[in-house]
Ligand SMILES: Cc1cc2nc3c(=O)[nH]c(=O)nc-3n(C[C@H](O)[C@H](O)[C@H](O)COP(=O)(O)OP(=O)(O)OC[C@H]3O[C@@H](n4cnc5c(N)ncnc54)[C@H](O)[C@@H]3O)c2cc1C
């Protein structure tokens with residue numbers, strides 16, 4: 300039977316929204332046990348309590364260490380390896396967040412296995428479906444029998460795990476030597492009171508058609524009216540209209556809101572890769588031939604600078 | 616300092632790939648092949664380091680079929696000094712590719728290896744981190760800015776929260792993200808000149824690389840196609856429809 304270790308994530312002591320989805324994937328393995336590891340520098344009690352509540356979680360292992368203040372892969376990897384070897388896990392799952400994607404392959408290489416990236420579905424203890432070619436070909440793969448499974452979990456494919464558990468919280472001191480060759484310098488995060496792009500039920504995204512950083516205010520304004528998060532195409536980010544963390548797509552965030560409104564976005568396959576799981580896609584574009592209309596549930600051909608103000612008016 | 620860059624031959628990013636009806640994979644016959652877009656960015660970054668006097672030699676590496684010479688020629692035409700083809704007709708997974716890079720690192724002793732953050736065919740995003748692990752050296756993934764400062768480098772990374780800057784000691788592995796730079800266009804005279812540049816070839820056996828246990832692909836399928844809906848004629852129709860669906 301499977302013994303799963305989930306690499307949890309926390310920010311400022313709160314459990315990240317990605318972790319419940321990783322736990323859901325772990326639950327789908329019908330395992331004997333699920334443990335969740337949490338790394339940080341400060342008090343991890345709040346995040347640990349939240350993680351302990353998911354159904355099936357046996358233990359939450361907290362590793363508090365000043366070196367873990369910022370998640371550096373080279374620093375986390377040896378600690379994860381230590382937890383794996385003492386816990387005898389058959390499966391280790393992390394989120395397909397930038398942290399998970401950074402660290403898990405580093406652990407996999409040390410263990411001599413290839414990782415299963417972006418798990419979309421579980422068909423058994425060693426059979427998984429994952430996307431390739433920007434989500435245009437879904438491959439079901441089997442991990443060789445008897446081999447430890449390391450995988451990252453594609454958040455947009457999973458609902459947050461069911462609660463109903465009461466796991467134990469244990470703090471761990473790991474006597475492993477940590478490298479000093481990788482050092483955190485600084486972080487730039489744009490503060491916003493808007494909903495989080497990755498979990499918001501509604502998202503409004505702007506593309507190159509918006510034309511400038513200044514013009515992007517029409518996108519923010521519509522989003523605020525709808526209570527939506529704001530996203531963007533790569534072209535809009537490249538042009539400097541908005542920061543990188545707002546990029547949606549193959550190499551940006553992969554999201555599954557109930558409502559996605561694409562404004563001035565043409566609909567390149569790399570962008571669509573990020574919104575395939577959205578409930579309803581609305582496209583507003585002045586080019587009636589734009590490929591986004593081929594997949595949008597509702598399309599409106601028009602100039603966004605006329606459509607958006609009119610839309611806001613109708614909404615109030 | 617030598618810089619090794621990865622050059623994977625992949626289906627061009629503009630191609631809409633077709634899944635084979637028998638579920639055995641993706642049709643690649645007669646399909647346009649190119650340098651993985653992230654690898655073009657990696658090459659460009661190495662070339663800029665060379666022009667800035669931070670690197671002496673840029674070596675392009677591809678692991679793949681003989682046809683991957685085409686992609687190496689592109690790298691040479693962009694300005695790489697020489698190329699290495701590790702020839703194999705097998706499709707190799709990231710861990711084996713990382714082992715090949717590790718063997719070449721042992722031979723060439725580079726100060727930096729720059730790979731793409733992911734190959735757009737397998738979308739695995741593992742090779743750079745795996746190489747860093749096998750080499751026991753730092754990794755800076757998803758890089759959008761790199762500054763070499765003597766024996767170390769300052770790298771800005773695109774992370775979910777925004778931008779993070781880390782400092783890594785060299786030698787190290789960097790994985791290139793989209794906004795690291797804009798790769799140059801290759802000009803015709805450069806293509807001619809590149810024909811004279813050397814491409815060394817190796818086999819896995821020569822490098823002593825053992826193929827890692829692979830994930831077994833059981834079935835490949837196309838995702839459920841999204842049915843395009845319809846167009847509405849006006850803003851009020853749009854609002855009515857969204858209200859109808861209970862979305863606003
Ligand atoms: C390896 C790789 C990875 C990539 N990853 C991503 C990714 O993660 N996410 C992503 O988004 N892209 C990604 N791309 C880029 C992608 O291929 C497209 O270039 C990009 O999505 C285009 O952005 P856009 O639709 O905003 O711009 P464009 O394609 O230029 O489209 C702009 C649209 O705006 C419309 N428009 C202009 N003015 C108006 C107006 N006044 N009113 C209404 N409509 C207007 C136009 O008709 C047009 O359809 C990637 C590319 C590569 C090679």
Ligand SMILES: Nc1ncnc2c1ncn2[C@@H]1O[C@H](COP(=O)(O)O)[C@@H](O)[C@H]1O
Pocket residue numbers: 620621622623624651653654657676677678679709712729730731732733734735737738739740741742743
């Ligand atoms: N066969 C290959 N030949 C050369 N470089 C490769 C190969 N496979 C992977 N790489 C490098 O590793 C990066 C990430 O690939 P992957 O881990 O497969 O997503 C690519 O962008 C390349 O730089």
